[in-house]
Amino acid sequence: MRIAIVDESASRAAVIREGLAALDDCEIFVVTERRGLVARIGEIGPDIVLMDLGNPSRDVLEEYFAVSRVLGRPIAMFVDESDEESIAASVDAGVSSYVVDGLAPHRIRPILDLAVRRFNAFSRLQSDLAEAKGKLADHEVIAKAKRILMDSRGFTEPQAYSELRKTAMNQGKRIADIAEAVVTAHQLMGGK
Numbered sequence: 001m002r003i004a005i006v007d008e009s010a011s012r013a014a015v016i017r018e019g020l021a022a023l024d025d026c027e028i029f030v031v032t033e034r035r036g037l038v039a040r041i042g043e044i045g046p047d048i049v050l051m052d053l054g055n056p057s058r059d060v061l062e063e064y065f066a067v068s069r070v071l072g073r074p075i076a077m078f079v080d081e082s083d084e085e086s087i088a089a090s091v092d093a094g095v096s097s098y099v100v101d102g103l104a105p106h107r108i109r110p111i112l113d114l115a116v117r118r119f120n121a122f123s124r125l126q127s128d129l130a131e132a133k134g135k136l137a138d139h140e141v142i143a144k145a146k147r148i149l150m151d152s153r154g155f156t157e158p159q160a161y162s163e164l165r166k167t168a169m170n171q172g173k174r175i176a177d178i179a180e181a182v183v184t185a186h187q188l189m190g191g192k
Helices: 008-019 037-044 058-071 084-093 105-153 159-169 175-188
Strands: 002-008 029-031 048-054 074-078 097-100
Touching: 008 029, 008 084, 008 105, 029 037, 029 084, 037 058, 048 058, 048 105, 058 074, 058 084, 074 105, 084 097, 084 159, 097 105, 105 159, 105 175, 159 175
Parallel strands: 002 029, 002 048, 048 074, 074 097
Antiparallel strands: none
């Protein structure tokens, strides 16, 4: 596992590193410079990012939240103090674990495990949602194409679907792709 520790303080980063000492087969990278952070983390390609921000200002938090939105990796963020607004912003930014006043070596491993599990669960939910939205869009375009075929060719609903299905099979395409082509062609011919 590749772990990036982002901390401007080498001593605080050492606390996190100490908490990861028992982990076998992992590479740890410490990033102490805020400038070019996204590019540096992109070069590292970590499996998880642990950020220790101490007492960050609102601007610093926003900067790190921007980084977390881009990464698409589990992120555990450690801060000394917080408020509800910062916690809400961190959740919106995709931070998997937001730990207030909890930087201690013995707590790092459980927090890392939680961040990974929470990130994976959230990713599955997002994937399921995207799949459901895709299926809904497919159903909508198929329904629209069936209506076009029923209106223009006098087909019944089962006949229209059968025609879409047969064409899809003959062309080795999905029914939704054929339906999209029917809808597009209809629109080009002045239909609504």
